[in-house]
Amino acid sequence: MLFNSIQYPVFLIAVVLLTFTVRKRNYQHILLLLASYFFYALSGEFFLTLLLFISLLTFYCGEWIYSTENLRYKRLYLTISIIGALGILGYFKYYNFAVLGLNQTLAALNFSVALQVYNIVLPIGISFYTFHALSYVFDIYRGKMEPIDSFTEYALFVSFFPHLVAGPILRAKDFLPQLREKVTFTGDNIKCGVTRIGLGLVKKVVIADNLAYYVNLVYSNPDVPIQNSNSFFIIAATILFGLQIYFDFSGYTDIAIGSARIFGFVFPENFNQPYLSASPQDFWRRWHMTLSSYIRDYIYIPLGGNRNGAARTYLNLIIAFTLCGLWHGAAWNFVLWGAYHGLLLCVHRAISTPRKIYDQFSAISLPPAVSNVIKILVTQYFIFMGWILFRVSDINDVWYCINRWIFIDFSTLIAGFTKYSDILKLNAVLLGIPIIIILVLSRKHLTIDAVRSVARFDLVDYLFRLRIGYWGIYLIIVILLIFCLAPSRSPEFIYFQF
Amino acid sequence: MKSGEIPRIALTIFLSVAIALGVYFVIISVVVDPYLEQGTWKLISDNFDTYANDSIRDQPKIYFIGNSQVMAAVDPAVIEDGLALKNYSYSVHNLGVNFDTPLQRSIELSEIIRSKPSLVIYGDSYCSFSSRYRYVPDDNLALVSDRIYLDSFSRSLFDKDQITLIDQNSLDQLFFKRKFIISSLKEKLGIRLGGREVVVNETLSLEGRKIIAQNPYDEFLAPVDPENNVQKKAFIHLRDELNKNNISLVYVHMPMDTLRVATIPESTKENYFAFLNSTGVKYYNLEESYPDEDFYDLVHLNKYGKERFSRDMPDLLITELN
Numbered sequence: 001m002l003f004n005s006i007q008y009p010v011f012l013i014a015v016v017l018l019t020f021t022v023r024k025r026n027y028q029h030i031l032l033l034l035a036s037y038f039f040y041a042l043s044g045e046f047f048l049t050l051l052l053f054i055s056l057l058t059f060y061c062g063e064w065i066y067s068t069e070n071l072r073y074k075r076l077y078l079t080i081s082i083i084g085a086l087g088i089l090g091y092f093k094y095y096n097f098a099v100l101g102l103n104q105t106l107a108a109l110n111f112s113v114a115l116q117v118y119n120i121v122l123p124i125g126i127s128f129y130t131f132h133a134l135s136y137v138f139d140i141y142r143g144k145m146e147p148i149d150s151f152t153e154y155a156l157f158v159s160f161f162p163h164l165v166a167g168p169i170l171r172a173k174d175f176l177p178q179l180r181e182k183v184t185f186t187g188d189n190i191k192c193g194v195t196r197i198g199l200g201l202v203k204k205v206v207i208a209d210n211l212a213y214y215v216n217l218v219y220s221n222p223d224v225p226i227q228n229s230n231s232f233f234i235i236a237a238t239i240l241f242g243l244q245i246y247f248d249f250s251g252y253t254d255i256a257i258g259s260a261r262i263f264g265f266v267f268p269e270n271f272n273q274p275y276l277s278a279s280p281q282d283f284w285r286r287w288h289m290t291l292s293s294y295i296r297d298y299i300y301i302p303l304g305g306n307r308n309g310a311a312r313t314y315l316n317l318i319i320a321f322t323l324c325g326l327w328h329g330a331a332w333n334f335v336l337w338g339a340y341h342g343l344l345l346c347v348h349r350a351i352s353t354p355r356k357i358y359d360q361f362s363a364i365s366l367p368p369a370v371s372n373v374i375k376i377l378v379t380q381y382f383i384f385m386g387w388i389l390f391r392v393s394d395i396n397d398v399w400y401c402i403n404r405w406i407f408i409d410f411s412t413l414i415a416g417f418t419k420y421s422d423i424l425k426l427n428a429v430l431l432g433i434p435i436i437i438i439l440v441l442s443r444k445h446l447t448i449d450a451v452r453s454v455a456r457f458d459l460v461d462y463l464f465r466l467r468i469g470y471w472g473i474y475l476i477i478v479i480l481l482i483f484c485l486a487p488s489r490s491p492e493f494i495y496f497q498f
Numbered sequence: 499m500k501s502g503e504i505p506r507i508a509l510t511i512f513l514s515v516a517i518a519l520g521v522y523f524v525i526i527s528v529v530v531d532p533y534l535e536q537g538t539w540k541l542i543s544d545n546f547d548t549y550a551n552d553s554i555r556d557q558p559k560i561y562f563i564g565n566s567q568v569m570a571a572v573d574p575a576v577i578e579d580g581l582a583l584k585n586y587s588y589s590v591h592n593l594g595v596n597f598d599t600p601l602q603r604s605i606e607l608s609e610i611i612r613s614k615p616s617l618v619i620y621g622d623s624y625c626s627f628s629s630r631y632r633y634v635p636d637d638n639l640a641l642v643s644d645r646i647y648l649d650s651f652s653r654s655l656f657d658k659d660q661i662t663l664i665d666q667n668s669l670d671q672l673f674f675k676r677k678f679i680i681s682s683l684k685e686k687l688g689i690r691l692g693g694r695e696v697v698v699n700e701t702l703s704l705e706g707r708k709i710i711a712q713n714p715y716d717e718f719l720a721p722v723d724p725e726n727n728v729q730k731k732a733f734i735h736l737r738d739e740l741n742k743n744n745i746s747l748v749y750v751h752m753p754m755d756t757l758r759v760a761t762i763p764e765s766t767k768e769n770y771f772a773f774l775n776s777t778g779v780k781y782y783n784l785e786e787s788y789p790d791e792d793f794y795d796l797v798h799l800n801k802y803g804k805e806r807f808s809r810d811m812p813d814l815l816i817t818e819l820n
Contacts (some may be wrong), residue, residue, distance in 0.1 A: 017652050185504060187503030187504050187506075187507055190504065191507055194507075194511060243733070441594065468510055472510040475510070475511060475515075476521070479518035479519075480522060483518060483676055484521075484522065484676050485679070486642070486676065488636060488677040490676055
């Protein structure tokens with residue numbers, strides 16, 4: 001069931017009403033668990049058994065890790081849970097990728113052996129719930145939390161429907177304590193949750209899905225191969241993809257956070273204006289925050305973090321972010337994307353270390369605001385270039401696109417796009433004129449501080465505190481925007497494939 | 499927040515949805531529906547009206563189906579007059595549709611059969627049987643979905659997304675129409691779509707025709723390969739179903755300008771005629787039967803070409819009717 005389908009609000013209202021009628025906390029949890037399993041079963045009943053298996057495995061491993069004093073046994077139970085959970089993830093997500101790579105290597109070495117490739121369907125959300133579940137055993141192993149007695153509560157943590165298929169990635173120690181309280185519906189929570197869901201839907205179906213059309217014109221156009229595109233098309237499509245993936249994923253996150261908030265649960269934030277980040281490190285503090293902190297706490301720091309010298313730190317960054325890329329999908333472009341971000345972090349770390357290259361520029365004195373804008377622009381140039389790696393459909397197109405991104409060339413034949421020129425011009429007019437009017441009218445107020453204050457403005461907080469009549473108008477506008485501007489075919493959330 | 503707030507919030511949500519739905523309905527009725535009186539989907543809708551027209555149900559009739567070449571070439575009145583001169587009383591219907599394909603036409607198949615025409619002339623050219631460039635636009639399925647009945651084989655030829663559109667109900671259709679809100683605005687800005695009448699009086703300049711001929715993305719250049727594809731399967735199915743119901747099917751390979759004929763690859767010609775021969779459907783090759791001055795562009799006849807083509811048709815039809 002998709003968050004942007006007509007079935008989801010019906011399902012959500014039904015679950016809210018049923019939970020509202022149940023008085024006891026335990027029964028509420030059972031109800032929410034059954035609802036979450038029902039939600040997941042709609043994507044395939046078999047997948048439900050995987051979810052249940054991973055929940056049972058990590059629940060009991062957590063208990064065994066905690067109950068034994070023997071470090072070897074603790075490690076054994078931790079290893080069992082990791083192998084069990086990641087083994088399932090590995091089989092469903094990476095088996096074919098690994099086998100194809102191995103077969104190609106064997107063929108290159110003139111071996112006539114080829115391993116069998118299977119038609120494996122990736123269970124929706126498996127990367128997310130595997131990480132949810134593993135955070136529980138990791139935190140128990142690290143002594144950060146104690147196991148809980150109730151399997152129902154634990155299973156609900158792993159499978160709670162708002163975060164089940166695409167996050168945000170929850171930590172057991174943050175969510176399980178919230179289950180200690182009975183679910184109580186309050187006006188504030190409902191209003192805030194619905195406001196957030198509305199905003200998320202607008203981001204997803206009105207903005208991201210419409211941007212997808214233009215991105216796909218360049219990146220997956222059956223009529224026009226990407227190598228017919230000049231720099232203008234590559235740059236425009238890549239920037240639009242950067243915006244698409246942001247609005248798609250942050251829209252999904254808003255719907256997840258809003259849905260949970262209706263029940264009184266607080267989920268962690270996943271985004272904090274990532275395209276205003278002034279360094280790669282800053283970017284990863286603002287983009288998919290729950291994943292980046294997970295990678296930091298459970299991969300980068302256990303590898304040694306920055307504690308063993310510069311060379312080892314760089315290696316750890318590359319390993320952690322290559323795995324982060326691989327987590328996104330079993331394809332070389334994701335691996336490259338992760339490694340590229342690892343490399344960006346290394347380069348930034350090297351040049352920003354005191355008394356190194358960074359100091360060479362300290363003689364050039366720029367006003368802080370200008371310097372900050374330059375830092376943001378330079379950072380975003382590289383972040384958006386990275387989206388090429390993420391978006392390309394064929395790994396062989398990577399070099400061509402990167403080349404066109406770096407070495408500007410407007411001369412390539414673009415005859416294939418003439419049939420789209422009409423709609424492109426129309427939308428340029430429809431979008432461009434209001435933007436120009438806004439810019440002209442607000443030219444006197446266009447300062448860095450003004451942009452920052454707009455970016456920092458908490459729209460959800462403002463909207464949900466509106467008086468009920470005005471809030472109703474907000475809802476009408478949101479629903480009308482969705483009804484009128486959502487494309488007829490809404491693409492799936494990008495992060496569903498992960 | 500007070501405890502009584504929850505019912506107020508619930509009521510506000512309910513009213514907001516109801517008001518938004520009402521406003522949306524008004525937008526669709528006032529802005530989109532008039533706009534949808536034009537466009538390719540409307541041609542298909544008109545075709546369904548023709549098939550269901552009780553006033554001609556029992557009349558002997560001949561259908562011309564196919565792509566925009568048929569739309570441009572067939573003048574039913576001229577053909578009817580020509581038939582009448584030879585004592586054949588048939589009503590003739592130009593049911594051509596822009597960018598038509600056998601797959602798209604399969605959505606009308608059950609209604610064609612139900613209306614019992616004496617003869618169906620399928621006019622098209624190479625691109626009908628290409629697996630490239632030829633698809634069924636969403637609108638042509640979604641906006642007539644309530645009138646489509648597909649048998650199981652035809653159903654198997656469409657992909658999952660297309661089947662979803664075909665299966666949608668009236669409420670889905672209402673929401674599908676949202677995609678035309680921007681297009682309606684586009685029309686208000688002065689950019690208009692064409693209707694059924696594509697007849698034009700004059701011929702494009704040689705220079706203009708050469709430019710079209712050199713466009714490698716022109717769909718009429720979509721190659722036909724020897725492999726089977728959904729268009730070929732749909733055509734075979736159309737043949738079988740019409741034959742099963744004693745309705746004659748004749749294929750007309752439509753006329754083309756010499757510039758266009760020269761740009762069609764030999765392999766496409768070979769594969770195309772090989773396929774036609776394999777179907778056993780009788781066909782007429784009119785590719786080079788009309789001079790270049792009878793064309794508006796490279797594939798569509800102008801008003802002189804239309805007149806000539808329509809005057810030529812009665813003899814062909816009488817041969818087939820006998």
